[in-house]
Amino acid sequence: MKMDLITSLYVFMLAAIVGLEVIRRVSPLLHTPLMSLTNALDAIAVVGAILLAGEHKTTLSTVLGTIAIVAATSNVVGGFFITDRMLKMFKASRSPKP
Amino acid sequence: MTPFPGTDTIIELTYLIATALFVMSLKWMSSPTTARHGVWAGELGMLLAIVGTLLNRSIVDYKWVAIALVLGTIIGVPLGKVQMTAVPQRTALSHAFGACCVTLVGTAEFYLRAPAVPRFMMSVLSMEVILGSLTFTGSLMAAGKLQEILPQRPIIFKGQNLVNLGMLLVAIGVAIYLVIHPDHTYLFPALLAIPLLFGVMMIIPIGGADMPTVISLLNAYAGLSASAMGFVLDSKLLIVAGALDGASGLILSVNMSKAMNRSFSNVLFGGFGQEQTAAKGGKETRPVRSASPEEAAEILAVASKVVIVPGYGMAVAQAQHKVRELYDNLTKRGIDVKFAIHPVAGRMPGHMNVLLAEADIPYDKLLDMDEINGEFPQTDVALIIGANDVTNPAARTDSSSPIFGMPILDVDKAHTVMVIKRSMAAGFAGIDNPLYYLDKTLMLFGDA
Numbered sequence: 001m002k003m004d005l006i007t008s009l010y011v012f013m014l015a016a017i018v019g020l021e022v023i024r025r026v027s028p029l030l031h032t033p034l035m036s037l038t039n040a041l042d043a044i045a046v047v048g049a050i051l052l053a054g055e056h057k058t059t060l061s062t063v064l065g066t067i068a069i070v071a072a073t074s075n076v077v078g079g080f081f082i083t084d085r086m087l088k089m090f091k092a093s094r095s096p097k098p
Numbered sequence: 099m100t101p102f103p104g105t106d107t108i109i110e111l112t113y114l115i116a117t118a119l120f121v122m123s124l125k126w127m128s129s130p131t132t133a134r135h136g137v138w139a140g141e142l143g144m145l146l147a148i149v150g151t152l153l154n155r156s157i158v159d160y161k162w163v164a165i166a167l168v169l170g171t172i173i174g175v176p177l178g179k180v181q182m183t184a185v186p187q188r189t190a191l192s193h194a195f196g197a198c199c200v201t202l203v204g205t206a207e208f209y210l211r212a213p214a215v216p217r218f219m220m221s222v223l224s225m226e227v228i229l230g231s232l233t234f235t236g237s238l239m240a241a242g243k244l245q246e247i248l249p250q251r252p253i254i255f256k257g258q259n260l261v262n263l264g265m266l267l268v269a270i271g272v273a274i275y276l277v278i279h280p281d282h283t284y285l286f287p288a289l290l291a292i293p294l295l296f297g298v299m300m301i302i303p304i305g306g307a308d309m310p311t312v313i314s315l316l317n318a319y320a321g322l323s324a325s326a327m328g329f330v331l332d333s334k335l336l337i338v339a340g341a342l343d344g345a346s347g348l349i350l351s352v353n354m355s356k357a358m359n360r361s362f363s364n365v366l367f368g369g370f371g372q373e374q375t376a377a378k379g380g381k382e383t384r385p386v387r388s389a390s391p392e393e394a395a396e397i398l399a400v401a402s403k404v405v406i407v408p409g410y411g412m413a414v415a416q417a418q419h420k421v422r423e424l425y426d427n428l429t430k431r432g433i434d435v436k437f438a439i440h441p442v443a444g445r446m447p448g449h450m451n452v453l454l455a456e457a458d459i460p461y462d463k464l465l466d467m468d469e470i471n472g473e474f475p476q477t478d479v480a481l482i483i484g485a486n487d488v489t490n491p492a493a494r495t496d497s498s499s500p501i502f503g504m505p506i507l508d509v510d511k512a513h514t515v516m517v518i519k520r521s522m523a524a525g526f527a528g529i530d531n532p533l534y535y536l537d538k539t540l541m542l543f544g545d546a
Contacts, residue, residue: 019345031448054157073170081178089455
C-alpha cells in the first residue's frame with residue numbers, strides 16, 4: 001500500500017512536468033482548442049464512474065455513478081467534437097504572396 | 099490476486115497505451131498542422147480506456163452503464179455543435195460537468211468505504227470532493243455570466259474576501275477532522291456544501307474582463323480534482339490525465355494573468371475597475387473625430403499595411419465574416435493585412451483566433467501580441483474592431499489607471515487608428531480609453 005502511494009506520487013510528478021513542458025509549446029493560436037481538448041481528456045474520469053455504476057455495490061453508488069457517466073460522456077463526445085470542428089477551420093494561406 | 103490475471107493485464111495495458119496517446123495528443127496540439135492528429139490520438143486513447151474498463155470483471159451490471167453512456171452522448175452532441183462565439187460558455191459548462199462527475203464519484207467512494215477510511219485515502223478524497231464541488235458551482239456561475247443569464251458586472255460586498263477565505267478554511271478544517279476521525283461520516287456533507295457555496299461566492303465578484311483567467315483557473319481545478327480521484331481509485335491513467343489538464347489550466351491562467359499584468363490573487367480577490375469608473379466624470383467634453391464608413395474606406399484603400407485588432411465586440415456583433423470580406427478586398431489590392439491578437443481578447447484564451455479561423459482567415463496572418471507590436475510604427479492603418487482595454491495606451495502612460503503596466507497592443511504607434519465601436523461606453527473593465535481622443539484616431543460608430 002505504501003509503495004503504491006509512492007509510485008502514484010511519482011506518476012503524478014512526472015505527468016505534471018511532462019504536461020507543463022508539452023503545453024508550454026502550444027501556440028497561443030490554439031489555446032481555445034487546447035482547453036476543450038484537455039477538457040475532453042479530463043473526462044477520462046468516466047472510467048471511475050463506469051466501475052462505480054457497474055459494480056452495483058449499493059443503490060447510492062449506482063445512482064451517483066450513472067449520473068457521473070452521463071456528465072463525463074457528454075464531455076467526451078462534445079469536447080472531441082468541438083475541438084475537431086475548431087481545428088478544421090485553421091487553414092494556412094492558400095496562395096503564397098501575389 | 100486473481101488466479102488468472104490475463105484480463106487484468108490487458109486492461110492495464112490499454113490504460114498504459116491510452117496514457118501515452120493522451121500525452122502525444124497534447125504534443126501534437128503545438129502546431130495547427132498536426133493538431134487534428136492530436137484530437138484523433140485523444141479519441142483513440144479514450145476509446146481504448148473505456149473499452150478496457152468495460153472488460154473489467156468486477157462490473158456485474160451493464161444496464162445502467164449503457165443507458166448512461168447513450169444519454170451522455172445525446173447530451174454531448176449538441177454541446178459539440180454550439181456556435182463558435184459561444185465556445186467560452188460551453189467550455190465553462192463542460193468544466194462543470196467534469197467536476198460534477200468527479201464529485202459524485204468521490205461521494206460514492208466515501209460512503210462505500212466509510213467508516214473505515216484510511217488516512218491518506220481520506221485526504222485525497224477530501225481534496226477531490228472540495229475541488230470538484232467548488233469547480234462545479236464556480237463553472238456554472240461562469241457559464242451563466244458568459245451566457246449573460248447572470249449579471250456580468252462584479253458583485254461586491256464588504257468583507258467578501260474574509261467570508262470566502264473563512265469558508266475555505268472551514269472546509270479544510272472539516273477535511274482534516276475527517277482525516278483524523280473518518281468515522282464521523284455525518285460531517286461529510288459539509289465537505290460538499292461549503293465548497294459548493296464557495297464556488298458561487300468565488301465567481302460573483304469577477305467581471306467579464308477576467309473571464310479568460312477564471313476559466314483557465316477552473317480548468318486547472320477540474321484537472322487537479324480528477325488527479326485526486328486517480329489517487330483514490332489508484333488509477334495511474336486518471337492521475338496522468340488530471341495532471342495534464344491541471345498543467346494546461348495552470349499555464350493558461352498564468353499566461354492570462356501576465357497578459358493583464360495582474361496576479362492570481364488579484365483576479366480572485368478584487369472586483370475590477372470599480373474605483374476608476376466613478377473617478378472619470380468629465381469625459382464627454384473631450385473632442386472625438388468621427389468618420390463615415392466612406393471616408394474610412396478611402397483611407398484603407400490608400401494604405402499599404404493594415405493591422406486589424408479584433409476584440410469581444412466583434413464576436414458579439416458576429417462580424418468575423420464581414421471582417422473576412424474586408425480582408426479579401428484589401429489583400430486583392432495588394433495591401434498587407436495582418437491581425438493582432440491580444441492574449442486576453444475575447445472571453446477565453448485564444449477565442450479570437452477560433453472566430454477568425456471560422457471566417458476562413460489563414461492562421462499565419464494571426465499574430466500574437468509580442469510578434470506584432472514591433473510592426474505598428476510601420477503600419478498605415480490600425481483598425482480596431484470591438485476591442486478596447488487591450489489597446490489602451492493608458493496602460494503605458496497613466497500610472498493611476500488600474501490597468502497600468504498591462505501589456506497592450508501599441509496601436510497608437512500606427513499612422514492612423516480607426517476604431518469601430520458601438521458607442522463611447524467604456525470597456526468591460528469600465529476604464530476610459532484615451533486612445534480615442536488622439537488626433538489620428540477616427541471613430542466609426544455603429545455595429546461592427
